[in-house]
Amino acid sequence: MDVATLAAFAVAFFVFAASPGPDNMTIVARTLSHGAASGIAYAAGKVAGILVCLALAVFGLSVIATEMGGVMTVLRYAGAAYLIWMGYRLWTADPVLPEALPASDRRDLFKTFMTGIALNLGNPKMPLFYMALLPHVVGPQLTLAQGAMLALTILLVEVVVIGVHVAAASRARKMLRSPVVMRRVNRASGAMMVGAGVAVAASR
Numbered sequence: 001m002d003v004a005t006l007a008a009f010a011v012a013f014f015v016f017a018a019s020p021g022p023d024n025m026t027i028v029a030r031t032l033s034h035g036a037a038s039g040i041a042y043a044a045g046k047v048a049g050i051l052v053c054l055a056l057a058v059f060g061l062s063v064i065a066t067e068m069g070g071v072m073t074v075l076r077y078a079g080a081a082y083l084i085w086m087g088y089r090l091w092t093a094d095p096v097l098p099e100a101l102p103a104s105d106r107r108d109l110f111k112t113f114m115t116g117i118a119l120n121l122g123n124p125k126m127p128l129f130y131m132a133l134l135p136h137v138v139g140p141q142l143t144l145a146q147g148a149m150l151a152l153t154i155l156l157v158e159v160v161v162i163g164v165h166v167a168a169a170s171r172a173r174k175m176l177r178s179p180v181v182m183r184r185v186n187r188a189s190g191a192m193m194v195g196a197g198v199a200v201a202a203s204r
Contacts, residue, residue, distance in 0.1 A: 006150075017158060018161045021199070023046050023119070024161075025193070025195065025196045026042055026196045027162060027166065028165055028168075030193075033185070033190075036170045038112055039165070039166045040162070041113045043162040045112065045113040045119075046119070047155065047162075048117050049117045049119070050120055050154060052121060054150060055147070058143075080197040086190075090186045090190030091187050
């Protein structure tokens with residue numbers, strides 16, 4: 001795979017990763033409401049799910065994955081329901097300033113991470129993205145070495161995209177100094193998470 005081909009994939013994936021959608025909405029909402037660690041935990045789950053889909057494409061299992069409709073549907077609805085539940089809890093939560101909030105524990109971060117994985121594995125557009133793009137980028141046969149190069153490219157692109165979203169949301173979070181403003185942020189974050197869950201559940 002030459003540099004020009006890899007750069008073309010990087011640009012296409014950047015547009016895919018940076019475009020507004022449930023994942024980026026959730027990263028921002030989790031960072032605003034629970035801090036950068038929570039936003040990064042969800043983002044890490046998102047990236048893990050993406051890399052699993054890439055691995056399926058590398059080993060020629062993408063067609064099988066698209067046939068696992070029942071499993072993918074369960075994952076999608078489970079993840080969507082959890083996002084909606086978290087959004088509801090944020091909407092109804094009492095306003096507490098960020099410095100008074102306890103740090104997210106490992107269990108909460110793990111659940112957030114797993115939600116990111118489930119939603120991306122259950123995203124019906126993910127296998128289609130790879131099936132539509134990869135043949136035009138690397139041809140009909142994708143080798144292990146090419147897959148590793150694509151995985152590294154994905155990681156680098158996601159570091160940039162996720163970093164920008166988390167940094168912007170973290171900076172906004174530090175400006176919260178009023179319970180009234182915090183309530184509004186909670187409700188805005190909750191609405192984003194509910195909207196993200198509904199969008200995921202409605203996706204085909």
